[in-house]
Amino acid sequence: MAPKKTSGSKDESLRAWVDIVARQYGGRSAAVADGASIHVSSPEWTRLGLPHEPFVVAAHPKSNDDWKYRLRIAEQMSARASLSRPYVYFGTLEGKGATTNATERVQVLRCAFGLALVSGPLKLWRMTAYHIHPWNLMHVIEGNDELFSLSQLNLRSAKFHSLESFARRIEDLCLFVNRASEEFPKRSDIQEALLAHKDRLAAEIAMLDSLYFDQQYQRGLLHGLPSGPLTGDGAIEVEYRKCLEELVQRFAVRVQVRLLSLGVLMCKGKRSQRGRDSDISLPFVSLRGARRIDNG
Amino acid sequence: MAKTSLGSPTLGASDLPIQRLLAYQQAIAGLRGRDRVTVGELLEKLADVSRETLSTDLKQLAISDVRSIDIRELDRRARQQTNRALSAGIEPRVEISGHLVAEELSKLLLDPNADNLSRAQAKEGAFAFAQVNPESFLFALGSMVDQLCAYQHQVTVCKKITEQMHGCGMVADEVGLGKTITGGLVLLELLHRNLVRTSLILVPSNLLNQWSAELKDFFDFRPVSVRGENAASLSALDRASHLLLDLDKAKTKPYRDVLLHRTWDCLLVDEAHRLRNHDTERSRFCYSLQAKFRVFLTATPVHNSAFDIFTEVTSLRPGALGHRDAFRDLHVREDGSIYDPSFLQKKLEQTVTRTRRGETGLHFAERDILHVPIKHRTAQEKALYSDLLHFLRNAYRRHLRGAVPINLPPGTVRHVEAFVLVAIMVLREMGSHPRAALATLDTALRRRLDKLAAITGDYADVDALANLVQTYSHVEWKAGTHGKTDELVNQLSKILRDSDKCIIYTEFLATLEALEKRIKATLGAEKDPSFDLVIYKGGMPRRLKDASLDRFRTTPKPCVLLSTDCGGEGLNLHVAGAVVNYDFPWNPMRIEQRIGRIDRIRQERRRISIHNFVTEGTIEAYVYAVLQEKLEVCRDIIGSFSSPITRLMLRRPEDLGIGEIILSCEDDEEMAKRFDSFNQDIDFLLKETESYGPQKDVWF
Numbered sequence: 001m002a003p004k005k006t007s008g009s010k011d012e013s014l015r016a017w018v019d020i021v022a023r024q025y026g027g028r029s030a031a032v033a034d035g036a037s038i039h040v041s042s043p044e045w046t047r048l049g050l051p052h053e054p055f056v057v058a059a060h061p062k063s064n065d066d067w068k069y070r071l072r073i074a075e076q077m078s079a080r081a082s083l084s085r086p087y088v089y090f091g092t093l094e095g096k097g098a099t100t101n102a103t104e105r106v107q108v109l110r111c112a113f114g115l116a117l118v119s120g121p122l123k124l125w126r127m128t129a130y131h132i133h134p135w136n137l138m139h140v141i142e143g144n145d146e147l148f149s150l151s152q153l154n155l156r157s158a159k160f161h162s163l164e165s166f167a168r169r170i171e172d173l174c175l176f177v178n179r180a181s182e183e184f185p186k187r188s189d190i191q192e193a194l195l196a197h198k199d200r201l202a203a204e205i206a207m208l209d210s211l212y213f214d215q216q217y218q219r220g221l222l223h224g225l226p227s228g229p230l231t232g233d234g235a236i237e238v239e240y241r242k243c244l245e246e247l248v249q250r251f252a253v254r255v256q257v258r259l260l261s262l263g264v265l266m267c268k269g270k271r272s273q274r275g276r277d278s279d280i281s282l283p284f285v286s287l288r289g290a291r292r293i294d295n296g
Numbered sequence: 297m298a299k300t301s302l303g304s305p306t307l308g309a310s311d312l313p314i315q316r317l318l319a320y321q322q323a324i325a326g327l328r329g330r331d332r333v334t335v336g337e338l339l340e341k342l343a344d345v346s347r348e349t350l351s352t353d354l355k356q357l358a359i360s361d362v363r364s365i366d367i368r369e370l371d372r373r374a375r376q377q378t379n380r381a382l383s384a385g386i387e388p389r390v391e392i393s394g395h396l397v398a399e400e401l402s403k404l405l406l407d408p409n410a411d412n413l414s415r416a417q418a419k420e421g422a423f424a425f426a427q428v429n430p431e432s433f434l435f436a437l438g439s440m441v442d443q444l445c446a447y448q449h450q451v452t453v454c455k456k457i458t459e460q461m462h463g464c465g466m467v468a469d470e471v472g473l474g475k476t477i478t479g480g481l482v483l484l485e486l487l488h489r490n491l492v493r494t495s496l497i498l499v500p501s502n503l504l505n506q507w508s509a510e511l512k513d514f515f516d517f518r519p520v521s522v523r524g525e526n527a528a529s530l531s532a533l534d535r536a537s538h539l540l541l542d543l544d545k546a547k548t549k550p551y552r553d554v555l556l557h558r559t560w561d562c563l564l565v566d567e568a569h570r571l572r573n574h575d576t577e578r579s580r581f582c583y584s585l586q587a588k589f590r591v592f593l594t595a596t597p598v599h600n601s602a603f604d605i606f607t608e609v610t611s612l613r614p615g616a617l618g619h620r621d622a623f624r625d626l627h628v629r630e631d632g633s634i635y636d637p638s639f640l641q642k643k644l645e646q647t648v649t650r651t652r653r654g655e656t657g658l659h660f661a662e663r664d665i666l667h668v669p670i671k672h673r674t675a676q677e678k679a680l681y682s683d684l685l686h687f688l689r690n691a692y693r694r695h696l697r698g699a700v701p702i703n704l705p706p707g708t709v710r711h712v713e714a715f716v717l718v719a720i721m722v723l724r725e726m727g728s729h730p731r732a733a734l735a736t737l738d739t740a741l742r743r744r745l746d747k748l749a750a751i752t753g754d755y756a757d758v759d760a761l762a763n764l765v766q767t768y769s770h771v772e773w774k775a776g777t778h779g780k781t782d783e784l785v786n787q788l789s790k791i792l793r794d795s796d797k798c799i800i801y802t803e804f805l806a807t808l809e810a811l812e813k814r815i816k817a818t819l820g821a822e823k824d825p826s827f828d829l830v831i832y833k834g835g836m837p838r839r840l841k842d843a844s845l846d847r848f849r850t851t852p853k854p855c856v857l858l859s860t861d862c863g864g865e866g867l868n869l870h871v872a873g874a875v876v877n878y879d880f881p882w883n884p885m886r887i888e889q890r891i892g893r894i895d896r897i898r899q900e901r902r903r904i905s906i907h908n909f910v911t912e913g914t915i916e917a918y919v920y921a922v923l924q925e926k927l928e929v930c931r932d933i934i935g936s937f938s939s940p941i942t943r944l945m946l947r948r949p950e951d952l953g954i955g956e957i958i959l960s961c962e963d964d965e966e967m968a969k970r971f972d973s974f975n976q977d978i979d980f981l982l983k984e985t986e987s988y989g990p991q992k993d994v995w996f
Binding site: 009010012013014016017020021023024047048049061063064067068070071072074075076077078079080081082083084086087088089091112114116118119120121122123124125126144148153185198199200201202204205206207208209210211212213221223224225227233236237239240241242243244245246247248249250251253254256258260261263 | 318322325326371375378379380382383387412413414415416417418419420421422423424425426427428429430432433434435436437438439440442443445446447448451459460462463464488489490491552556574577580581583584586587588589610611613614615616618619620622656657658
C-alpha cells in the first residue's frame with residue numbers, strides 16, 4: 001500500500017468529509033453528481049436545526065441555498081473539528097491468523113499533524129508520522145493513510161500496558177514534527193507565498209513613505225495625536241516609526257503546527273531489509289519510499 | 297531565501313544593518329528642510345557612529361561626494377535599503393517548539409477515551425477538507441454557535457480581509473447585511489490563526505450592549521466591557537486581552553492614555569464613518585492606537601466628500617492613497633467630484649470591500665416608500681412660519697445686504713455665514729415642529745444675533761427676536777394646532793395594523809418631546825391603550841436605552857419606538873416593519889441608516905414601509921420633497937461620486953446656496969420660482985444619473 005496523499009479533488013474531499021459527518025451523527029451519505037447527499041435523523045441533528053430529509057451538500061455551490069448547506073455542513077463543521085483539541089486513541093488491529101516469519105507484532109505510535117501558513121492566504125500541509133516498536137524506526141509520510149477505513153480496527157481490546165516507555169518515543173516524534181515544520185517553508189508553494197508577501201510589504205512601506213514624505217521629505221504631517229512631549233518633526237518621526245513597526249509586524253510570517261491525533265496501535269508489521277533501508281508495511285500504510293528519520 | 301526585486305542596482309552587494317539604516321533616517325528627519333549637510337553635521341545627529349564608519353557607510357550607499365552630502369539623495373537611498381532589508385527580513389516563524397509538542401502529546405496520553413477514535417477521524421478529516429478547500433475554509437466558523445452559520449458573502453469578505461488585505465480592511469457592505477458578524481468573523485479568524493492575542497473593539501456607546509450580546513450569542517466571545525473610571529476599571533483597561541469600549545469614551549482621558557500606551561494586535565471600529573474627519577480627536581486617536589490589524593465597519597463610508605474615504609483608508613493603511621495633497625491633485629476636481637471614479641475605486645479595492653444586497657442572492661423585504669404630504673397647516677402655524685421667515689429675511693438683509701450700512705471688521709463674514717446656517721436650521725425645525733424651531737431661536741440664533749449686534753451696535757434684531765419668541769412660546773401645540781403631528785397620530789393606528797411595530801425618527805429632541813407628549817395624551821384617552829410607546833434619545837442613561845430597546849423588541853403588543861437619530865445607526869430593530877421619517881436629515885446617508893434598522897438580513901416580513909412626512913408650503917417641501925422622493929432611485933448609487941445627484945445630495949445646504957435662496961427672496965413667489973429653477977437643475981442631474989447605469993458598480 002503506497003502512502004496516500006490527502007489532497008484529492010475538491011469533490012472527493014467534500015464527499016469524504018460529508019461521509020464522516022453522516023457517520024458521526026448516525027446517518028448516511030451518498031455521492032451525487034455535484035457533491036454528496038446526506039440523510040441523518042438523529043436527535044443531535046435535530047438540535048442543530050438541520051432537516052431530517054436528505055439534502056445535497058454541493059461541491060460547487062451556486063445558489064444561496066446551496067451555500068447555506070455547504071457552509072453549515074462542510075466549512076462550519078470542519079472548522080469546529082479543526083478547533084477541537086487533538087485526540088488520543090488506542091486500538092488493536094486483529095489480522096487473521098498468527099504471525100508468520102515475515103510478520104511481527106508491533107506497537108505503532110501514529111501522530112497525525114498539520115502545518116499551516118497562517119499569514120495571508122491559508123496554506124495547509126498534512127503529515128503522518130510513525131514510530132514502530134520494537135524496531136525503533138520512525139517514518140513520516142505526507143498526507144493520510146488508510147487507518148480509518150479498516151474494518152478490523154478493534155477498540156474493545158484497547159488496553160495498553162507500557163505507557164511509560166513511550167515517553168522517549170514521544171520525544172523522538174517531536175523531533176519529527178520540528179523537522180517537518182522547519183522544512184515546510186522550503187516548499188516551492190510556500191516560497192512563492194513568501195515572495196509575494198515580501199513584495200507586498202515593500203510596496204506597503206513605500207506607500208507609508210509617500211504619506212509622510214514627498215520627494216524632498218519636507219511635507220510630513222502628524223496624522224494622530226502627539227506622542228508624549230514631542231512636537232513637530234519629532235512627533236511626526238515617532239508616528240512614522242509606529243506605523244512602520246505595525247507594518248512589519250503585520251507581515252511577519254507565521255507557521256503553526258496543529259496536532260490532530262495521536263494513536264497507539266497494536267498490529268502486525270512486516271519488514272524487509274534492502275541495503276540500508278527497510279521496507280515497512282503496516283495494515284494501514286506501506287512505508288516503502290517514505291522518509292525515514294533517524295532518532296537521535 | 298530569494299531577494300525581492302526592490303532596491304537600486306547602484307547599491308553595493310552587502311547592505312547596511314537595518315538598525316543603522318533606521319538611525320540614518322532618524323538623523324535625516326532631524327535635518328529636514330536642509331538641502332545639503334556636511335559629515336560633521338551628520339555626525340552630530342548620529343550618536344554611535346564614528347567618522348570612519350560614516351564614510352564607509354556613505355560609500356555603501358553610493359554617496360560619492362562626502363564633503364557636502366545631498367540630504368535628499370541620502371534619504372532616498374537609506375529608505376530604499378531599509379525597505380529592502382525589512383522585506384527581505386521576513387522569515388517564517390514556527391510557533392510551536394518541540395518541547396511544547398511533547399507536552400501536548402504527553403497530556404493526550406492521560407486522556408484516553410473509547411470514543412476518541414471517531415473524533416480523531418473527524419479531526420483529521422476536517423484538516424484534509426480544509427487543505428483542499430482553503431478558499432472557503434475559515435477557522436472562525438467553528439466558533440459560531442451550533443444553530444447559526446455565516447452567510448456566504450460574510451465568509452467571502454472575511455477571507456478577503458484576513459488573507460488578501462492582510463488583516464487591514466474596511467467592510468463597507470450595504471446596511472443590514474450583518475457587518476457585526478463579518479467583523480466578528482475577521483477577529484475570530486485572526487485569533488484562531490494565532491495572529492491576534494489582544495483586541496480592542498470600539499463602537500458607538502448605544503451599540504455596546506448589542507455588540508456584547510452578539511459576540512456572545514454568535515461566537516461565545518466575551519470581550520471585557522469597561523465603563524467606569526475607578527481603579528478597577530482602569531486596571532481592566534490595562535490588562536484585559538480583549539476590550540469592547542465606547543469609541544467616544546475611549547478617546548478621552550483617562551481611557552485614552554491607557555489605551556495608547558498598550559500595543560494591540562487588532563483594532564475593530566464599528567460605524568467607522570465617524571472617523572471620516574481627519575481633524576477630530578476621534579479620528580486622530582484611532583490613528584495613534586498601535587494595532588497591527590485594523591478592521592473598520594461602516595455602510596456609509598462617504599458622507600460629505602471624497603476626503604472622508606481618504607481619511608478612513610489612511611487610518612487603516614497609512615499611505616494607501618498617498619499624501620492628502622497628492623490625493624486631491626490626482627483624484628478630486630475643484631467642485632468635489634472625482635476625475636476618474638473607476639481608477640480611484642481600483643485603488644480602494646485593496647482596502648475596502650463592499651457587498652451590495654443584490655449580490656448576495658438573499659431575499660430582502662420590498663420597500664414601500666410612502667410620501668405623506670401634510671397639506672393642512674393651522675392658522676397659528678402659518679402665522680409663525682410667516683413671521684419667522686419675515687424676521688430672518690429682514691435680519692439677513694440688514695446685515696449682509698447692507699440695508700443698515702455697517703463697517704464690519706475682519707472676520708465678520710463668518711458671523712453672517714454662521715447666522716445663515718442657524719437660520720436654515722430653524723426653518724428645517726419649523727418643518728418638524730414649532731417647539732424645535734422656538735428652542736433654537738431662543739438659544740443659537742439669539743447668540744448669533746448678539747454677536748452681530750456687538751459688532752454693529754444695532755440691537756433691533758435682538759429685540760425683534762425676543763418679541764417673536766415671547767409671542768409664540770406660550771402656545772401649547774395641542775391636538776388640532778399642528779397639522780403634521782395630527783396627521784402622524786391619525787396614521788399611527790393604520791401603520792401599526794400593517795406593521796405591528798414601527799419606529800418614528802426625528803432629528804430634533806424638542807420634536808421628540810412634543811410628539812411624546814402628544815402620543816401619550818392620545819393613549820391616555822384610551823381605556824385600553826392599543827399600543828405601547830417607547831422612547832429612545834441621546835440623553836438617556838445607557839441602561840434606560842437598553843431597557844427601551846428590550847421592551848420594544850419583546851412586548852407582544854403593537855409598539856412605537858420614538859427615537860432621535862441616535863437610534864438611527866447600528867441597531868438591530870428588524871422586529872419593526874415600518875419607519876416613519878417625521879422629518880429629514882439633510883444627509884441621505886442618515887436616511888439610509890434609519891431604514892437600515894429594519895431592512896436587514898433577518899427581517900422576516902416580505903414588505904416593509906417607509907413613511908416620509910413632508911409639510912407642504914415650507915422649505916421642507918421645496919427642498920426635501922425633490923431630494924427625498926428620489927431617495928429610492930439614489931439608494932443604489934449612494935456614496936457614488938460617479939453620480940451627479942449623489943454629489944449634490946452629499947453637499948451641505950450652505951454649499952448648495954439654499955440659505956441664499958430662502959433669505960434673499962423678497963416674497964414667497966420669488967422663492968417658489970428660484971426653487972423651481974433649482975429643482976429643474978436637480979431633475980437635469982437625475983436624468984444625467986440615469987445614463988450612469990454601467991458605472992453603478994463604481995460605488996465609493
